[in-house]
Amino acid sequence: MKSFFKINTVIGLIVFGQSQAVKAQSLIFERVFDKTLAQTSYIIGNSLTREAIVIDPKRDIDTYLEIAQDKGLNITHVTETHIHADYLSGSRELAAATGAKLYLSDMGGKDWQYEFAHLPLKEGDKIELGSLALEVMHTPGHTPESLTFLLKDQSAPLTPIKAITGDFIFVGDVGRPDLLEKAAGQVGTQEASAKQLFASISRFMKLPDNTEIWPGHGAGSFCGKSLSSEPQSTLKQEKSSNHALQFLNNEAGFIDYILSDQPVPPKYFAMMKNLNKVHRPLLVEVPKHAKLSKIEADRAINNKLQIIDTRSKEIVASGFIPGSLHIEGGNSFSTFLGSLLDYDQQFILVAEEDKIEDLTRKLMRIGLDNIYGYISNVNGQSLALLKSDRVDLDKFETKIDSKDVQMVDVRTATEFKNGHIKGAENISFTSLTENMDKISRDKPVIIHCQSGARANIAYSILKKNGFNNILNYSGGINDWVEKGKELEKKIH
Incomplete structure (x- = not known):
């Protein structure tokens, strides 16, 4: 299987510690960024004990397995900052594949509990990796169960080195509190969530100014409206430049600001909220899909399977199968398809053979697994092709x-x-x-x-x-x- 981080993920190895109590040779810190969903996950390891934890993994987990193998680490812990709405978490897949302990939030009340086996996390709990520890800070607002993880050296427990903030605080923005209402159908929750978010931010502001902030998303995510493309920041920097943090003494102004002009969330967000909370089938490998023969494809089309044409607009303009949807297979492919397709609808991809694995990965990250197969040559089908009417x-x-x-x-x-x-x-x-x-x-x-x-x-x-x-x-x-x-x- 190809390594995904060679295809479509940006990984940065960052070893810190020279100016901190944690020694440089013991802390391994890696950021894994999926540009298709502007989503970030993290691997934190202790080079002395060889233990590692993965925070907020995506579903194609071979990325983390290969990094761990390359760095000589054992993935012993897996966790999440919250129940995600924008992608299907790979936490359960990664725990199943490695035998790692799965730690998840037990905060937020009974309506926001994970419905499958896990080790619960509450305010003040610690996940230990030798001399390193991730301390749990409950930071509700974006979601009721949201957690921030404060990475600390146990010999200096009062000073966090980094904060893994998930969708709580971003570089340049904070997590939107309206998604429970707009995406999950929890009517009447956005103002109460905004008040929770304000309280969580007020508490977080008391951390040292040099605390590093490592968020769960960057520019391009629908989880905020002003996210920066910068991978990380410090609390001091965000206090001066993050517009949402300029309302620290004005709760009403903050609520008005944070609830206005938020982007419309994609349709698939509601499905993600549910699938990340309940039991579901696990997918520990990237699926391989069949290349359909002319007869198989014709039969599928006659049976009303949806055709998704992923080719470029220039190629599609010269001929496409009637009834197909044209969604180019670029960075926004999964977001666009998840906004248009029902999850119980089976579909066929039109794509070159060397693009299928990449497209499959993009779709499995939001749980669109119902791929019947693919075709690479539309000219071989029985239906007369249509041409696009384009104007300059x-x-x-x-x-x-x-x-x-x-x-x-x-x-x-x-x-x-x-x-x-x-x-x-x-x-x-x-x-x-x-x-x-x-x-x-x-x-x-x-x-x-x-x-x-x-x-x-x-x-x-x-x-x-x-x-x-x-x-x-x-x-x-x-x-x-x-x-x-x-x-x-x-x-x-």
Whole structure:
């Protein structure tokens, strides 16, 4: 099996200790960053005892097994900062594969308890790795059970070296307290969660200013609105630059700030909240999927299996299978597909053979395992292929000058608010299915997004639903701005 960290994960080995009580040769600290979900996990090891703990692992666990083997460590402990909403945790898979002890939060009340076997963690508990210890700090707000782990040297227990904060405090932001309501359906919880978050932050601010902050996400995550791409910070730096921390003496102002302008969470978040809490089948290896023959693929298509075409928009434009959804297999692939596909729906991937493992990894991280197989050559199928109707800037401008056309911007409401083409309507691609009545079947409809990826998805959704007079300005806002055209910020 290929090592994932050679494909799509950024790993940084960081050995600290020269200015701390922990000696450099005993502490091994590695950050594993998955850029597809902007998600971070950590391996902390003691080079003297060879023990290691993994915090917030992703589901393709071979990454951690290979790192441990390379560094001569034994993974003896696995834990999480909270019940995640944005990805399917690999904690149970990793514990099963290594025999490690699984430690999980026992805070937050009975409605926020993990429903499978684990060792419970409460405020003040410690997980020990020889002279190193992770002390548990209960930091509710993003979720009721949320924990922060304070890495300490047991010979100097009053001084934390690092704080593994999960989705509590990020670089440049703090965890959003509205996801329980918006993603998990816990109506009426966001204000109470915001108050909890404010109290947790106030308590955390009492730690030493030089405490290093190592968060669970970076820029690109839906778990906040202003996350930085920087991997870590210090408490002192965040006090001066993190806008959410400028309300330390103003609870009402903090609540208003943190609940406003949060991005709409992807549809699959509700499923993750549930699957990370309950019993589920474990997947300890990356699955291998069959390449379908022409007969097998035709049969599957006739049986209404969904086709997911992962090829580039340029290739798809020249020919695609009718009824397929076009979602390019880039960094946002899993987020987009998780926002559109039902989890009980079986599907087929259209992709080159050398891309299948990477796509499988991206999908297994959010539990989309229902892959029937894949095809790499659409020209070999029985159905007549369709071609995309794409327009460039010149043709786009000619069309929108006419009143006999509908222009639809399929980006998010926040993006639209921050700048859009005059005359455009905003219907996000994830809400198209529920808003078909707003799309004209009588006159031409031109769709666009920021760079073309979401517009191609929207185009495929509309074609699948019988809209035949659809044009795709695939250059989108990026092309519009690059050509010196103005955007309008007033919402109509």
